[in-house]
Amino acid sequence: MINVITKPTLFFPLLVFCLSIQIQAQTINLSKSHIPSNEPVSYVVDFLRLDSLLISSIEFQRNDIKDIRTESSEIIVKTRLWVVLDGVFLSTQKEKKEKLSVINKEIIESIERIDKIKASELFGKKGKNGALLIKTKKIKAGAFGE
Numbered sequence: 001m002i003n004v005i006t007k008p009t010l011f012f013p014l015l016v017f018c019l020s021i022q023i024q025a026q027t028i029n030l031s032k033s034h035i036p037s038n039e040p041v042s043y044v045v046d047f048l049r050l051d052s053l054l055i056s057s058i059e060f061q062r063n064d065i066k067d068i069r070t071e072s073s074e075i076i077v078k079t080r081l082w083v084v085l086d087g088v089f090l091s092t093q094k095e096k097k098e099k100l101s102v103i104n105k106e107i108i109e110s111i112e113r114i115d116k117i118k119a120s121e122l123f124g125k126k127g128k129n130g131a132l133l134i135k136t137k138k139i140k141a142g143a144f145g146e
Contacts, residue, residue: 028060030075044076046083048100048134050111058113064130082119082131089126100134109135 030043043050045058060079067078083090083100090096112133119127 028062028065030055030058030060030077042074044074046077046079046081046100046132047097048103050105050108054105054108054111058111058132060113061115061130064113079132080129081113082123082126082129083134084123084131085134086136089123091126103134103136107136107139109137111135 041052043052043055045055064079064081065077066080067076069076083096085099085103088099090099110133112135114122114127114131114133116128116130119129119131121127123131
């Protein structure tokens with residue numbers, strides 16, 4: 001006996017399918033790459049947790065993305081981009097994990113992806129794949145009741 005399912009019942013297989021289609025494009029907006037559902041989706045880009053509002057400000061190029069996968073309600077993305085956090089280069093995966101995984105998305109002021117031409121002008125050979133510039137808000141004295 002063969003059962004035929006006529007209606008999709010799982011969110012993430014559809015998500016992966018949709019992402020694979022979206023990656024074919026030259027420019028990728030990850031916040032528009034999934035099928036909306038009742039479950040909130042969060043994004044982890046090089047260990048940095050972002051919501052759909054923050055991720056929507058970044059227009060990735062197809063070659064920027066090294067790996068993309070889903071886990072639970074997260075879309076996990078590894079990039080080829082050089083990551084610069086408040087002017088400090090994060091050159092290894094270990095550095096990225098240590099620095100980016102502890103950043104609260106509320107303190108992120110801006111995220112900008114710059115192309116390889118501009119990144120090479122700014123950072124030399126290190127910028128050959130482009131860069132992701134992350135700027136955090138500066139905490140003012142007394143912000144935490146001091």
